[in-house]
Amino acid sequence: MYKIQKAEKLADKIYLMDVEAPRVARHCQPGQFIIVKMDEKGERIPLTICDFDREKGIVTIVFQTVGASTEKMAHLKAGDAFEDFVGPLGCPSELIGEDIEELKKKKLVFVAGGVGTAPVYPQVKWLHEHGIDADVIVGAKNKDLLILEKEMEAVAGNLYITTDDGSYVRKGMGTDVLKDLVNNQGKKYDRCIAIGPLIMMKFVCLLTKELGIPTIVSMNPIMVDGTGMCGACRLQVGDEIKFACVDGPEFDGHLVDFDQAMKRQQMYKTEEGRAMLKLQE
Template sequence: MHKIIKKNRLSENVFDITVSAPLIAEERQAGQFVIVQADNEFSERIPLTIVDADAEKGTIRLIFAAIGASTRALARLKEDDEIVNILGPLGKPTHIENFGRVVCVGGGIGTAPLYPIVKALKAAGNHVTVIIGARTAELIILEPEMRAAADNVIIVTDDGSRGEKGVVTAPLKRLCESAAEKPNFVVTIGPAVMMKFCALTTKPFNIPTIASLNTIMIDGTGMCGGCRVSVGGKTQFVCVDGPEFDAHQVDFDNMMLRLGSFKKEEEHKCRIGLST
């Protein structure tokens, strides 16, 4: 059982919870995730990246968007309520070293899993620029934390309500083209389509780029194969081989199709979720 110690609402449907999970808090490294299951019988297993951890207090911090029936059920839990199952830390940790200049691109809720990586890269001595993209100002998360952790933060919104108007690939391309600011390494986490275009942006500049993938997952331990993606023509499991891969090698088009596997069925679940 994992007690919810703290709960904040970051925007309309984005929640930030701090949960008791002492073993995971001690063991986790940047880039790793957990599987959360609100109860033991009928709830889904939801993969969530660990945003932060406090080994001393034995807590981990998770940020999620309540967009489906299961995440909405999770969002209904209050402080002092308990989450029955949390498994982790899962996946391979991010490979951290001093690359020199690094650009980290986070889109929407993807900004949350990016945060621990930004911190770790900064701690390793990198100059870190963070680009945060969102549909609109209200959906930008973790801006103060990112400003504290990184050397430079660029905000981009689709509607121009904050920062630059447009998409994250515009400032990313600018940086790649700049002689002084060209990154040696790029990390991108966000919607698949955004990661795809980040990869296409950095490819002509030959800048090593990794993407952290969040595919459909059941067990998270390599058993079901549901999370598989094609990387450089080879099938890889996001849960045990990832979640981070060379973004230039990932077949994002296939990944996007697979992410929609249960669209029809989930619409049905969402209706069930609404009625309860």
């Protein structure tokens, strides 16, 4: 069993948990994910790793309630435990494998949307620990849905916050901030890493294509079982078919067919849709 050390509500429908999982904590890297199961009959839920403490053997997960299982998970408290906590799974962020000295010469910008701020955080933290301060744009629907602001502030080179409704800092989307930084403030970026809802990543990619900034996206949002079995995360990347949970979750955002991914995500929300997709495979 994997004991929950801390359970905290970060925002409406968004929860953080520190889980005792020493083996996962020892081996995981930013960008990877884990699969939790609440009990023997529970659904397998893939969740990205938000933080980890190798010494204490703690892995921090952040999740948004999207259905019955995550809803049930939100009721777990400190002292409760998961039946299963499997990982680390998926490939680490491509930044992790790169030459640090080369990375130091690059200007990086992250665009995080909503709960996508959670998987962005360990990457920015890792860079910071290696002497690289990236610019980070965090977008949320409103002030109440903004998460990990203080944590991000501590590790980002510059943190730019924006809210869709203007209830905090500035009004607009992450793409508006990026456009402003590049077009009006003379910022130049060698790479962009965007993580958030599919629609957000799609628009970041359209913009960065225009601006000529290579862009990595994380296709976590389309995963269902995280095992390569359900087919939910099947994805067109250029002329190749990939599975986000096995081949990713990171991909070249300029090659991802977001419209197709969004259609599949919609289909997977219903039983009938899932059955239809199975027939097509």
